[in-house]
Amino acid sequence: MxxxxxxxxxxxxxxxxxxxxxxLTGMITLRGDLASPVLAEAVRAATGASVPEVRRIEAGESGQAAWMSPDELLLIVPYEGAAGVVEALETALAGEFATAAEVSDxxxxxxxxxxxxxxxxxxxxxxxxxxxxxxxxxxxxxxxxxxxxxxxxxxxxxxxxxxxxxxxxxxxxxxxxxxxxxxxxxx
Structure with missing residues (x-):
């Protein structure tokens, strides 16, 4: 590798x-219902940030959440932890209509x-x-x-x-x- x-x-x-x-910057595309409280909690757990309003970016203790479209966020996190953030998002969003994909590279x-x-x-x-x-x-x-x-x-x-x-x-x-x-x- x-x-x-x-x-x-x-x-x-x-x-x-x-x-x-x-x-090197960790970047994750997160798609789903941005009004979902489950998704909001997953974003907060991953970045410390709130789900941003339209055309906004929010900063938290461990990353940023950027609004990209009505059903898409770009999460910006440390590069070394991006894969773990995706795993945590998948676990937190199990049962939700949502996807998380690492796009750092x-x-x-x-x-x-x-x-x-x-x-x-x-x-x-x-x-x-x-x-x-x-x-x-x-x-x-x-x-x-x-x-x-x-x-x-x-x-x-x-x-x-x-x-x-x-x-x-x-x-x-x-x-x-x-x-x-x-x-x-x-x-």
């Missing part, structure tokens, strides 16, 4: 923003940090970032590929995409982050 590696080991870039590939996770992060993201995502609140999440496109983007805090943003397009997204973000490409729309 091969050893797990990041999508882009040691990827860091500083320009208009600081870009970093977050490395199928996703790439990036951090975009700095006062110009919204401008950089707006260059590649068809999203109005002007009133984008901390904890807000949007499923969108980063140029030609599917992505989810959310605001962690102030000038710290996260983006998740499929691992198969990680290099493309990295190159895209690095290109639009080069000095000299300042837009200054979101000040």
């Amino acid at each position: 091969s050893e797990a590696v990041s999508a882009l080991p040691h990827a860091q870039y500083s320009g208009l923003v600081d870009l970093a590939e977050a490395g 199928a996703r790439a996770f990036f951090r975009i940090t700095g006062p110009q992060a919204r401008d950089v993201l707006a260059k590649v995502c068809p999203v109005d970032f002007s009133d984008f609140a901390v904890g807000e999440l949007r499923r969108t496109r980063a140029a030609q590929v599917a992505a989810a983007v959310w605001r962690e805090e102030g000038d710290v943003w996260s983006l998740v995409c499929f691992r198969s397009v990680a290099q493309y997204v990295w190159d895209l973000l690095a290109t639009v982050s080069k000095p000299g490409g300042e837009v200054g729309f979101y000040r």
